[in-house]
Amino acid sequence: MPALIQATQCEQFREQGYFVTEPMWSSSALDRVRAEFERLHGEHIRRAEASGDAIQIDLARTRPFIGQAHTRSEVLKDFARSPIYLEACAHFVGPDADLYYNQVVSKPPEHGKHFGWHQDSGYMVTKPLAYITCWTAISRTFVENGCIWVIPGSHKRGLLPHARNQVDQSWDAQNVDESGAIPVPMEPGQVAIFSSLMLHKSGANVSRDVRHGYVPQYHVPGIVEQATGKRFGDQFPVLRGGLPV
Ligand SMILES: O=C(O)CCC(=O)C(=O)O
Numbered sequence: 300m301p302a303l304i305q306a307t308q309c310e311q312f313r314e315q316g317y318f319v320t321e322p323m324w325s326s327s328a329l330d331r332v333r334a335e336f337e338r339l340h341g342e343h344i345r346r347a348e349a350s351g352d353a354i355q356i357d358l359a360r361t362r363p364f365i366g367q368a369h370t371r372s373e374v375l376k377d378f379a380r381s382p383i384y385l386e387a388c389a390h391f392v393g394p395d396a397d398l399y400y401n402q403v404v405s406k407p408p409e410h411g412k413h414f415g416w417h418q419d420s421g422y423m424v425t426k427p428l429a430y431i432t433c434w435t436a437i438s439r440t441f442v443e444n445g446c447i448w449v450i451p452g453s454h455k456r457g458l459l460p461h462a463r464n465q466v467d468q469s470w471d472a473q474n475v476d477e478s479g480a481i482p483v484p485m486e487p488g489q490v491a492i493f494s495s496l497m498l499h500k501s502g503a504n505v506s507r508d509v510r511h512g513y514v515p516q517y518h519v520p521g522i523v524e525q526a527t528g529k530r531f532g533d534q535f536p537v538l539r540g541g542l543p544v
Pocket residue numbers: 402404414419447499500501512514
């Protein structure tokens with residue numbers, strides 16, 4: 300099979316911390332994933348309403364991020380093992396890789412909330428530290444519907460301190476120098492592959508279009524939380540000895 304990731308993209312990953320692939324799936328495969336997102340979003344809203352927690356209900360309506368999607372959907376469990384993700388693992392994680400975490404990240408039209416600057420490694424400091432995030436456009440994403448933004452090269456700044464943003468319920472990097480920040484608009488099926496040390500954010504959705512993303516992250520097997528030494532993450536094997544599991 301021809302390589303999906305080129306040498307120039309590996310170089311961009313090393314130097315700038317990210318690159319964006321060509322569209323990787325057929326429109327029928329993406330339709331299937333979108334239909335699954337709608338089903339999961341309905342469940343997510345019902346769970347939030349049943350909890351009676353006002354913050355969870357607001358987030359379910361304005362920034363529905365649904366974690367550990369592979370445990371809720373056979374479609375996404377399969378999707379998380381797509382060839383582009385496994386090839387990214389082989390390049391940037393190693394011959395053995397696990398799904399670390401995966402989320403459905405949607406922003407409803409007109410009132411999808413923004414999400415502040417952060418490094419994914421800032422949420423939970425793991426040992427080893429760095430892993431990869433594969434931010435996948437399931438719908439078209441653009442500035443007005445809340446596409447992601449990155450600061451190229453920021454993965455070389457090391458891990459920045461992060462603090463809870465009580466207004467947005469996010470975990471934001473502190474004292475971010477935003478110079479050089481760029482939006483990363485994508486067509487459906489494109490993937491932004493970046494280091495967990497890369498500073499990124501996403502804007503509000505002020506458009507009439509929903510923004511759908513799927514975000515699997517991959518790490519080496521057996522990773523632990525740095526502070527406690529306890530195993531952490533989904534630890535769901537996807538690659539062993541360079542071969543799909
Ligand atoms: O998709 C988004 O809006 C941002 C998601 C994100 O960066 C994250 O969950 O770490």
